[in-house]
Amino acid sequence: MIEWMKDDPKTVRELVEWLVTSIHEGVWLPKTRLPPERSLADQFGLNRSTVATAYLELQARGLVDRRQGSGTYVRDDLWGITPDWPRYLEQAAFRPLAPLARKIAETRQRRDILDFSDGNIGPEVWPVESMQRLLAGVDLNEVLGFGHPLGLPALRETVSSEIKRNLNVKVDPESLLITAGAQQALYLLARGLLHPGDSIAIEKPSFYYSQALFQSCGVRLLPIPMDKDGVLPDALKELVRKHRPAMVWLNPTYHNPTGVTLNLERRQAVVAICNAWNLPIVEDDTFAHLQVAGTPKVPSPLFRLAEQSSVLYVGSLSKVVAPGLRIGWVAGPRAIITRLAEIRSQIDSGTPGLVQGLAAAFLSSPGWQSHRRTVSQALRQRRDAFAHSLSTFAARGATWTVPAGGLHFWLKLGGAMPDELRVETAVNSGVTYAPGRLYGAEDGFARLNYVRLSPTEAALGIARLAEAITGGPPHSTRSHI
Ligand SMILES: Cc1ncc(COP(=O)(O)O)c(C=O)c1O
Incomplete structure (x- = not known):
């Protein structure tokens, strides 16, 4: 990944220096292509000619080959005899991030960016002070060893009580595995x-990393179409009849990315x-606690409605507390959880005890x-503040539903620009x-994450974004749902 320097290179000399360092650090491996000019x-x-001059200088120094019509490549013999790293990367089981995802992940690191892409509530809402106090009270004798393979017993007890209190489902702490976030639970299940x-x-659309993970595991995704009340049961029935999937994998409450909640009738x-x-059924309930004050309670989870033995229930503290904790869990039949x-113990011996x-x-x-x-x-x-600021988007033909929970607005934009171009202009x-x-x-x-940025920052970001990604001037009529 490209490191963002404190000072971006501004001259040919600075750019050459930056490129030489990056090549020596293996940002681009021998045989691989440098970014297009x-x-x-x-x-x-910078001007494109500045980059072209810098690339010529790299060629003169014997670091790269320029290939007509194809690009600029790091020379094969740059490091003397080297393993064929590109082949290793190409043939590994796990796929790289999609270029668009990589671009967003890199952009997020920049301090000068207003970021609507992140999926967390943000530092202003994290319970920093109370956690700071509680941290001092953690009994280190209890947590510094390797610990129980299922996770710290005290944590499993409290998660089990929470599940009982919130969902009215009884889960034995021995049927609960603590994971490094919900994402690891999904990985272990796959x-x-x-x-x-x-x-x-699985719902279409669905959580980005679950899609990437399934592709890496060679698992095919059968998309279940959705509307404003969640997945369409008739479409699911047809899909099951035709293709006999091995599992049904759902994120029914405040679904990522649409924010939609599957209604009770459809859950049944x-x-x-x-x-x-x-x-x-794998029920990914990562957003369970994120109800907007004053909105209707969500319907019972599938975990409660179905035979408990047929549901693997996934939860997390990432969204409601903080993602850096990396605390998630999965509950289900004991033999499955034990496996x-x-x-997990083959991968990393458990979530840090502390x-x-x-x-x-x-x-x-309390x-x-x-x-x-x-x-x-x-x-x-x-x-509410975000919805107000979004009128700029409404004036440009975008539509959305105000979410009752979760962290995001999901906008259908006007115009025909491809997403890559929209992201590019947004970042610019x-x-x-x-x-x-x-x-x-x-x-x-x-x-768009509506909670991380302050209302003032969000309003500024929305104004810039609307201009950048809707691909046209404001309409005179407004329409939004
Ligand atoms: C639907 C869904 N599942 C799982 C995760 C992963 O969460 P965690 O941070 O707990 O691994 C996310 C994160 O955005 C998510 O949106």
Whole structure:
């Protein structure tokens, strides 16, 4: 990944120096191509001719080969005898991030960017003070060893009580595995229970990393279409009948990226279909706690509606507390959970005990309930301010539904610009966001985090973004749902 320097190169000499360092650090491996002149020029706000001159200088120094019509490549023999790294990378099981995802991840690191793409509540809402206090009280004797393969018993007890209190489902702490975030739970499930060539039914669009993960695991995705009430049961039924997926994988509450919640009637229909075909369900409930104050309670989870033995229930503290904790969990039949724990122990011997101790202390402190109220209120305030600022987008033909929970607005944009170009122009105007293509949607959708930035920053970012990505001047009529 390209490191963002404190001072971007401004002259040919500085650019050459930056390129030489980057090549020696292996940013681009022997045999691989340097960025096209145009994109490097855009990255640093330079003329294309400055980049062309710098590339010629690299050639003169024997670092690169220039190939007519193909680009500028780091020389094969640059490091003497080297393993064929590009081949290793090409043939590895895990796929690289999509170029658009990489671009957004890199852009996010810039301090001068207003970032709507990140999926977290942001430092202003993190419960920093109470966690700081609780951290001092964590009993190090309890947490400095390797710990229980399923995770710290005290944390499993508190997560189990939370599940009982919030969902009215009884989960034995021995049937609960603490993971490094929900994402690792998804990874363990994919690795532990699916085979290359299997297919799963999953919402379209869906969470970016789950898509990337399944592709890396050789699992085919059968997209279930959605509308404003979640997945369409009839479409699921048809898809199951035709393709016999190995599992149904859903994020039914405040779905990422659309923010939609599957309604009760459809939840019951989904459960009935899965029961009829004996299909396990993975319920990814990562956004469960993110209800906007004053909105209707979400329907019962599939975990409660279905036979508990057929649902693998995934949760996380990343969204409601902070993603850097890397605390998630998966609950399900004991034998499955035990197997997932065994896979996990082959990977990393468990989530750091100190973090688990801190999470357990926080979830059992009075601060947890007050934090939940704070989050819910903050979501309300920021969502409403954001909705107000979005009128700029409405004037340009974008439409959306105001979310009742989760962290995002999901906008259908006007115009026919491809997502890559929209992201490019957004970044050039100092803003980044998550385009629909990342989630498997068609081009022309935008997921915007409404809570991380202050209302003033958000309003500024929205104004810039609307100008950059809607591909046209404001319309005189306004329409938004
Ligand atoms: C639907 C969904 N599942 C899982 C995750 C991963 O969450 P965690 O940070 O707990 O790994 C995310 C993160 O954005 C998500 O949106």
